[in-house]
Amino acid sequence: MLDGFHILTLTHRDAALETLAHAIVPGENTVATLENLKASMGWEELLYLATCNRVTYVFYTQEPSAADLAEQTLRLIRPELSEEIVQETASRMRLLHGNDAVTHLLEVAASMDSLVVGEREIIRQLRQAYDQSRDWQLTGDHLRLLMAFTIETAKEIYTHTGIGRKALSVVALAFGEMQKKQLQPQARLLLVGAGETNALFAKFLEKAGYRNVTVFNRTYEKALNLANAHQWRALSLDELAFYSEGFDALIVCTGATSAIITPELYQQLLAGETGKKVVVDLSIPHNVARETTQVFPMDYIEIEGLKETASQNLAYREQEREKAAGLIQERIYAFRDRWHERQIERALAHIPEEVKAVKDRAIHEVYGKEFAQLDPQAQDLVLRMLGYMEKKCVAIPIKAAKEVALRGKNQAKRVSLSA
Numbered sequence: 001m002l003d004g005f006h007i008l009t010l011t012h013r014d015a016a017l018e019t020l021a022h023a024i025v026p027g028e029n030t031v032a033t034l035e036n037l038k039a040s041m042g043w044e045e046l047l048y049l050a051t052c053n054r055v056t057y058v059f060y061t062q063e064p065s066a067a068d069l070a071e072q073t074l075r076l077i078r079p080e081l082s083e084e085i086v087q088e089t090a091s092r093m094r095l096l097h098g099n100d101a102v103t104h105l106l107e108v109a110a111s112m113d114s115l116v117v118g119e120r121e122i123i124r125q126l127r128q129a130y131d132q133s134r135d136w137q138l139t140g141d142h143l144r145l146l147m148a149f150t151i152e153t154a155k156e157i158y159t160h161t162g163i164g165r166k167a168l169s170v171v172a173l174a175f176g177e178m179q180k181k182q183l184q185p186q187a188r189l190l191l192v193g194a195g196e197t198n199a200l201f202a203k204f205l206e207k208a209g210y211r212n213v214t215v216f217n218r219t220y221e222k223a224l225n226l227a228n229a230h231q232w233r234a235l236s237l238d239e240l241a242f243y244s245e246g247f248d249a250l251i252v253c254t255g256a257t258s259a260i261i262t263p264e265l266y267q268q269l270l271a272g273e274t275g276k277k278v279v280v281d282l283s284i285p286h287n288v289a290r291e292t293t294q295v296f297p298m299d300y301i302e303i304e305g306l307k308e309t310a311s312q313n314l315a316y317r318e319q320e321r322e323k324a325a326g327l328i329q330e331r332i333y334a335f336r337d338r339w340h341e342r343q344i345e346r347a348l349a350h351i352p353e354e355v356k357a358v359k360d361r362a363i364h365e366v367y368g369k370e371f372a373q374l375d376p377q378a379q380d381l382v383l384r385m386l387g388y389m390e391k392k393c394v395a396i397p398i399k400a401a402k403e404v405a406l407r408g409k410n411q412a413k414r415v416s417l418s419a
């Protein structure tokens, strides 16, 4: 029933990045190239998706696919490629049909096929690719239906499984560890460095409600920008050596290649306090000197220590992938039903127009003379009766078709349950 859906794809699973690049439509003439591909192949609809770890052509056609479809596609989109490269790239591409194609797209959207399992970014990329292909008028009703269903299913999978739940990024993991130390929202936080990593860390801090944060950076303007974005305080890195207000947590992440937080500086930052502090160091190499971590009592969070949690979280996501696969198998039946119903709707779409035309012909042509001789009340009654008949006549075939579809659906369910 889903025979018209197909996918031709090349992913990180089957090819190195440089091979992947051969299947990408060149940027200069993307629309014309895709239009040409669609027309030459006789595809009714086409959706093109290119991300850093996959190139995917989703297409709809009831015609059988040629055995060398991958080669033909590559020759059309990249005529400059040598035959050797075409053959090598095509041999790594996968061509999927019907159920397998729909299943694959659902798996891609649920990030089960991603380099990092559970990375939600793919949903945004898929949506964007669809919007783009639709705006280029490459897609139609079949892919519209498939895409809506795909996004809905992916969301369901993220909600009902833990596939994207446990953190994998260094920043998220470090923040998670810091949160285990149960700092109060008014805790005094020192953020050293205002680069990309700390900017990301800052977002987690803001979301968790930390208000008392001082940002230090070598370039003062960058400290100011980051601090202003969260209504915190900014100071230049030079002022760290004179800072005397004490702190509860120190978060350090800069590109400095030698330690910034020496034992002497740390002693100064303690401002006479002796309690255990939380220190986060995400820099490579470490910005907190080893002696500092050895001499002072602290909960020290650094990249090496996060690896263990990262691999446990990855294992958890992998395990959740199986649950997601089960959900997809169930959802495929729902898509078949939805697609079938839509085909019925489309096949019957002309009926209301035709019934209305019959009614109009009766009034104006077949019984035109007799109708004109009736008095206004009689004309009104005839029009109301015909209007009633029109509505009922339109509903009859739609109801009958839905009953047939329902019988088919129940029969298919019985077969699948007894299998």
Ligand SMILES: NC(=O)c1ccc[n+]([C@@H]2O[C@H](COP(=O)([O-])OP(=O)(O)OC[C@H]3O[C@@H](n4cnc5c(N)ncnc54)[C@H](OP(=O)(O)O)[C@@H]3O)[C@@H](O)[C@H]2O)c1
Residues within 6 Å of the ligand: 170, 193, 194, 195, 196, 197, 198, 217, 218, 219, 222, 237, 253, 254, 255, 256, 257, 282, 283, 284, 285, 303
């Ligand atoms: N393990 C991981 O997954 C991971 C991920 C991300 C980052 N990191 C590490 O985190 C550190 C920062 O990365 P980033 O992406 O945030 O870099 P970034 O965006 O380039 O920012 C670098 C930051 O470090 C400061 N900086 C550079 N050299 C310095 C020096 N000699 N002394 C004092 N400050 C200096 C810069 O200050 P200015 O504004 O004055 O230039 C800026 O605030 C690097 O060590 C990186 O390897 C690790």
